[in-house]
Amino acid sequence: MTTRVLVADDQFLVRAGIVGLLEAADGTEVVGQAADGPEAVLQAARCRPDVILMDIRMPGMNGIEATRRILAAAPDPAPRILILTTFDLDDYVYRALRAGASGFMLKDTGPERLLTAVAAVAGGDTLFAPSVTRRLVEAFTSTAPATQPVGGHPELDQLTARETEVLRLTGRGLSNPQIAQRLVISEATVKTHLNRAMTKLNLASRAQAVVLAYETGLVVPGG
Template identity: 50%
Template sequence: MIRVVIADDQQLIRAGFSALLASEADIDVVGEAATGSEAVDLVARLRPDVVLMDIRMPDGDGIWATGQIVADPLNAATHIVIVTTFEIDEYVVDAIRAGASGFLVKDTEPVELIRAVRVVARGDALLSPGVTKRLLERVSGGLSAVLDTRALSVLTDREREVLTLVGHGLTNEEIATKLFLSPFTAKTHVSRIMQKLGARDRVQLVVTAYETHLVRTGWNAG
């Protein structure tokens, strides 16, 4: 069962999301918060699998709350999806930097919202390859002021190759095809890379690929 907390200052939005998700047999809405600080406290108490986090809330906005939640090691299994009315690049970038696993706008189709919860619950990123590449290329110069490749020293050559493809936004299946691996082997490589680098999810792997210049602006995986 996927346990979800909904954080939004609009009661109607919370009620709508809750009713939609509660209709799914594998999803359980365990709590709701109307402010950023409430969301942080609720997550600390309930340790949900997924948080649907609004950005513009009183008493700590969604970006701040995301950072607070991610900073607590006890919340390592909690994944955050930013849900907002405003589809602006800066919000997505700030959310990624804060530790969010995905980003959705509030007019997303119901089926996509449900899919989003399931995707991030299993540790995958909720950013399409195109969006990921566009956003991270846009801010790649500011992700890390100093190039530090020490993190890569724990990876094998094959794992670096896989991390590069993750950085380009490829799925496990696409990585498997490109490297002539089975999908299971590709998934295993990604899981080991996450473990070695202490990454919460695939988004953090993408950021690492850019920070260490495994992927650079203008490059492609072709």
């Protein structure tokens, strides 16, 4: 099965290099390119890609706003968006995850890693390990108090005790197998609880679940 990819980056050489790599690889097809945010939104609607590689800092509209608009307008199945960034602890990355991005990658990522990332998110996975997600979120939430104390977020009241616990452990950076071992349940049960929690909280990705766990105080930065 071929993965259809849209590449959005305002730097021509960077964009051309990524496009060349993807076109030379088996299983991927570049269906569009964009040099700024507005063009990325238009191309996403026209080309219906499976995966979008989205730069953050672009003229006209940044990648965060483009991500938000693309996902808001996209019919199911929505594209999976990977954020391209120069710095692994860029504040824009955190905001992009809140906007619904599936993960992030550094622009100096090697070719093999890039291709693996595209294949992974096309299959429904996140690009980065939960521990990386945790480190990213901690870097920004540790500088400010959580927006709501534990129990002060009305959306969490929708969750069962088990769903809340699975969300908390997800926020701490544990993978599904690790959560299953911790709670002495099957991986399938973990996935079911997490999916139900995400549906109730209107979350589009595991990354958003991690962010919400921090923002609601389920997980304390550095704890």
